[in-house]
Amino acid sequence: MDFYVVLGVRRGANDGDIRRAYRRLARQYHPDINPGDREAAARFRDIATAYETLVDPERRQRYDAGEHTGPDAADAGFAGFDFSPQVHAEPSTTFGDLFANVLVGAPDRRPARGADVHVQAAVTLEDVARGTTARVTVARHVACRVCAGGGVAPGARAACxxxxxxxxTRVVRGHMVFTRPCDGCDGTGYRVRQACVACHGAGTEPRSDVLDVPVPPGVLDGAVVSVEGMGHGGRFGGAPGDARVTIAVLPHRLYRREGDDLHVEVPVAVHEAALGTRITLPMLDGAPVRLKVPPGTQSGQRFRLRERGLPSARGGVPGDLLAEIRVMLPRVLDERSKELLREFGRLQPDSVRDARFPVHEEPH
Ligand SMILES: [Zn+2]
Ligand SMILES: [Zn+2]
Structure with missing residues (x-):
């Protein structure tokens, strides 16, 4: 008889483990709970002997060294012997003690859905205009392939x-009999003789998957695209979680987004603003659009190109493109250009200022 096997504990189990194992088993095999059951009585005697030996440091040391002590050495001869349990029972193990945690904290082994995995995918504004697929790597925990999620090395299961x-566990209280999941095995009915070497008993293994996630046209920054079943594995047969992909729209070098509208600043030379011009805007969807800048356009003036913004994520009318004119002053360094500007000033003395801002003529 192996005392550790009898109590269902590891060889290195500490005092607390041994006491807990004993209490758990005593609650089940105590002769007072199983009146007239000789098998239970015999079992309880083994349990008590194992407990008495392992809980005493000196006796445990001798036992570990190979010395058998006590009546267990002649185990078979005692089968069916109706003994007094009090002799072996721990003095403090009263009935109240034994049932202290009956019906509380039964382990929950119902199927549980796996957790979602959260990842981010960065997309450009061009991607938003056209729609795209984003490639993301999802790191998750799935059931270990070696032990199928049980955490037990193949063939290393033993009945609890x-x-x-x-x-x-059957629990008798007064005239009532309760059944509750066994404490010793969390209701699985087995104990682990050796943990799975692949997952060290965790039952899960890390796994990476590369997913191509569809990103619809017009997607908003911060939108979440779910990929069903690509999250962490579920427990006790539960469904896996989802991969939740948060879309991050990268800033664009030209266009700024406001809802479905696009804003762009268009630099225009002084003579272009004064005389009018046509400017080609490079569009996000690849089709260029020509912006007509009429003569006399002021800096800061805005032009709205209807439905040339981004597609609507809700499937409605596309947004607009708003082009704001920035009149850029030239750097005039050469004499010829300066002379032309002076002449332009003489031709148009009142082109900008009115009488409230009189010109103070200075020699150039
Ligand atoms: Zn059990
Ligand atoms: Zn495993």
């Missing part, structure tokens, strides 16, 4: 001693 593999 506390429940004989049934997974439930």
């Amino acid at each position: 001693l506390a429940c004989d593999g049934g997974g439930t």
